[in-house]
Amino acid sequence: MKYMIIGGVAGGATAVARLRRVDEKAEIVLLEKGKYISYANCGLPYYIGGVIAEREKLLVQTPESFGKRFRIDVRVENEAISIQPDNKKVTIRKADGSTYEESYDKLLLSPGATPVRPPLEGIDLEGIFTLRNVEDTDRIKSYISSKCVKRAVVVGAGFIGLEMAENLHHxxxxxxxxxxxxxxxxxxxxxxxxxxHQHLIQKGVALYLEEGVTRFERTDKGINVFLKSGKTIPADMVLLSIGVRPATDLAKQAGLRLGETGGIWVDEHLETSIKDIYAVGDAIEYPHPLTGKPWLNYLANPANRQGRIVADNMALGNVVAYEGAIGTSIAKVFDMTVASTGLAAKRLKQWGMDYCSSVTHSVSHAGYYPDALPLTLKLTFHPKTGKLYGAQCIGYEGVDKRIDQIAGLIKRGGTVYDLMETEHTYAPPFSSAKDPIAIAGYVASNIISGAMPAITWRELLAEKENVMLIDTRTPEEYSFGSIPGAVNIPLDELRNHLSEIPSDKPVVLFCAVGLRGYLAQRILIGNGYKQVRNLIGGYKTYSAAVAPVPVPVADETVCYKSEAVSDEVSSCACESPVVKINACGLQCPGPIMKVKQAMDHAEPGQQIEVVATDAGFARDASAWCDTTGNKLIRKSESKGRYTVVIEKGNSCPTATPVPAGRGKTLILFSDDLDKALATFVLANGAAATGQKVSIFFTFWGLNVLKKVQKPKVEKDIFGRMFGMMLPSSSLKLKLSQMNMFGLGSRMMRFLMKRKGVDSLESLRAQALEQGVEFIACQMSMDMMGISREELLDEVTIGGVATYMERADKANVNLFI
Structure with a gap:
């Protein structure tokens, strides 16, 4: 038996090696139009970037070594230019231009795909490249070295385009x-x-989305790349990574059937429409296992698997059926890993298939073990059966093993319930007791069962004006930014605010990643609310999706800096040691809380350096500084670790300051327990959202500030009379209504404790911790014979002028 294989990379080389193992006596001829066979084409970008230093490592086999080991007639620089199926002959052109014919008994086509080069003006200029084989790599590598390339434009942001962007950057x-x-x-x-997108920008890549190239022009300084928007990008070289198309010229000439998508049609045994001619790799079209629709799959793993199957079928007589590929791929984009398998939501929507999706944010291994890095996983699945359609994962570690596990389940018709049942190896350096794919399975099953009615970020954008939006995160998280129009009701306080949430209006809850939103949703559903949905993926997914991609500017630097961030370090900061905080592995609000605690104890001008793995924290740090009066010095990113340096503002109090005109002032005139409670609830709420709050205690309100253990002070007769008639401390305050000789106030405190409501004294302490300013009226103190020593140490003394100055800077003034 004589076998001829056209194409010596991936599927072709694998088929040849397998054929020899199956049939030791066969005559096997391998034709390759290039100089090299069986090379690692996926490693080509990394050789250009210098990550792979030795070119020889890309060459898995040389023609000589391959031919000798497998007793193959390897003919490089021999291009098949026509096939005559009737007499089973192939016409071949050699490197010198001469041609000859070679017969075969069975033929395999593995021609691959060719890069797309649109007919643009100037596209054939020197310095414009495509990358598909070793020869392309050599040309690019030589050009970069000889021309001292400093600026490059990559046209096309697919997997290869981004790998090239990274390696050119290297x-x-x-x-x-x-x-x-x-x-x-x-x-x-x-x-x-x-x-x-954000990661590329952090690394200094200028990203032009929704832009097309119209033409190229060569100048004395290099190449000008003209865009459809009218912009021009100067470059020293251009790499075209617009896409590829199946190489089917030889198949067309031979009269082979082409499929709907333009690839070579093959049956389940990878045989073409003409007997004894088979095809594998990037050039073939094959039904997708999940849809049955024909599709093209330009990936190395399926090509190699097809090569093994087709060899058995050619040698043994169509004994193995190919199951098809679902499209499992992975790419390294600087420090980030991006992987996917199966069908994405947009593809399912395009094909009119019913589906649901879930997004979960986890960490690569146990959060308490060092260097736990964020990992985001999206599933698509059938809304009733839970059959898995696809998965996408982005992160810095552990992305590959999660997608590989899910891909195996998808190929076997698995469901989201299989994710829940999958048994994982677990030790803190490698995973968590609840692995990210198990968590994704739990969330997906909750969506299917109706336990967690969900809304996607796109749906929320469309419905935002018609729903009540509740941010269940902490006030500190809320101060870093939130969805416009959202009301901040922290999860732990939600039960105390049910009266503020309408039961006849749709409610959307969200938190950082979705868990607290789900818990809040269960609270509301348990209290009779019907129209309650949780935002899938939480604020982390929403904020990333709606964040605008900044328009690149000329002469950009490659360092990651936010706008209006100064490299100058204040003299104050030089005098104080930098406080370093390691918040790696902490999910939001962990990093925020650590920063706030450090800021509360820092001196003006002192710097806080925070290293976190929460990208949301780093992204929002600038906005947080703007609202708190602190200064963002710099931020950087390396391998999923974000370093942010913040300097405490010189005039920044421990409370979170806000611009003038947004403060709140309250006058507490009463010493009734219920009115005092209302005062501190309002004060704490305003302070939690970043408001500057001052409470002016006058006349009877001074009793709220009295110490329980007061020092002995000298008083005149009127002071002693007031002391006997007035409450000695906040513990003795009465209700304004239904006091019933003190029984009402005791009942109120009992109910507050039973229902988990903070006491008056606790609310007062919280207000002080948040920086609420307590001002005691000097005139009232004098009138009522109250001395400074009797009041809480944190209280300041002031008069009408003090209050009016605060009121002038506030937009709300309340008299209680």
Missing amino acids: AGVHVSVVEMGNQVMAPIDFSMAAPV
């Missing part, structure tokens, strides 16, 4: 990426691509 080249779509990495959903 080579010291400033990179601009131009993409016609509204996102990078088209196979994944927009919400999953959004964090990749």
